[in-house]
Amino acid sequence: MSKITVVGSLSTDFVVSxxxxxxxxETIVGDGFTTTFGGKGANQAVATARLGGQVNMIGTVGSDRFGKEMLINLKNNGINTSNVESVTHLPSGSAHITVVNGDNSIIYIPGANDEITKNQIKKAFPVIHSSDVVIIQNETPLEIIETVIQTCFEKGIKTIYNPAPAKKIERELIEKVSYFTPNESEYKLLFPELSLSEGMKKYPNKLIVTMGSKGVYFNDGEKEVHVSSYKVKPLDTTGAGDTFNGAFGVALTSxxxxxASIRFGNLAAAMSIQKFGAQSGMPTLSEMKESEYYEKEWHIK
Structure with missing residues (x-):
């Protein structure tokens, strides 16, 4: 079983369709409202756990009702929450999502997620050091991202850095990660001076650009590679990128x-967008294996 640590955000999603x-x-009448579990860190942890990964979550929640419910949700998904701490002076993180025709726009409020500390990361070093891969995103303070990536780099631990939402980062940081997985819009914000081809050539087998229905692109050191997406009718694209990153991590460590890892991630993401909610649509490994597109050669247990 893959040992995967996810460092990142936990939040409640307030979703309007x-x-x-x-x-x-303007005021309009919406079609529906619901609350779901979210946060890019929690999403990626749940996606990973449902696909068979042994997952440890590192993050911070408030001491409010939402924080307690998020911890219960992680535990219900088989995720170790020993390194998720509660703070009393800030509310738990939240995301306010509008879904129109299957596509989403999001306002994210970090809340307690910004209270994760370097000391908390240091206390979790035993978990991090025993991981097959560590996944991190940008809904975490930059100094925490740098601390996690630096310790993994020094210990030779593989990292998947999903730079979402996009924020300015030092290029030296990218050099230290194993895989860097922006989507198309994030790539343009991070590398305004480089075309997609130039960026992928600069970071072969590291820069992996996800482009939704257009698939995934990277450079294998000799040529550009395009891995097609699976054609499905989306209901809600919230969490698709998180599902991809979690599934990609499981596949790599398997x-x-x-x-093949990208194809596995693409299938998981395609299945996730056919249901409502960031986490509720994330497939289990058994559901993946029931798909007509599942490849027997993947051999993931």
Whole structure:
């Protein structure tokens, strides 16, 4: 079983669905409202655990009702929460999501997620050092991201850095990670001076750009590689990127090569967007194996 540590955010998603987005000053009638579990860190942890990974979560929640419910949800998904700490002076993180025609727009409020400390990371070093791969995203303070990546780099631990949402980072940091997985819009914000081809050539077998229905692109050191997506009708794309990153991590630590790992991630993401909610649509490994697109050669247990 893959040992995977996820360092990142935990939040509650407040989701509104509608047929259009309101203009400034406009009030419209929506189609529905629900609350779901979210946060890019928690999402990636749940995606990983459902696919058979042995997952440890490192993060911070508030001492409010939402924080308690998030911890219960992680435990219900088989995730170790020993390194998730509670703070009393800030509310738990939240995301406010509008879904229109299957696509989402999000306002994220970090809350307690910004209170994770270097000392908390140091206390979790035994867990990090025993991991097959560590996954981290950008809904975490930059100094924490740098601390995690540096310790993994020094210990030779593989890392998947999903730079979402995009924020300015030092290029030296990218050099230290094993895999860097922005989506198309994040790539453009992070590398405005480089075309997609130039960026992938600069970071072969490291920079993996996810482009939704257009698939995934990377450079294998000799040429650009395009891995097609699976064509499905989306209901809610929230959490698709998180599902991909979690599944990609499981596949890599199960011994699959880059292309096979990306295909596995693409299938998991495609299955996730056919249900509502960031986490509720994330498939289990048994559900993946029931898909007509599942490849027997993947040999993931």
């Amino acid at each position: 509608a047929t259009k987005r309101p203009e400034v000053g 011994g699959l090569d880059m292309i």
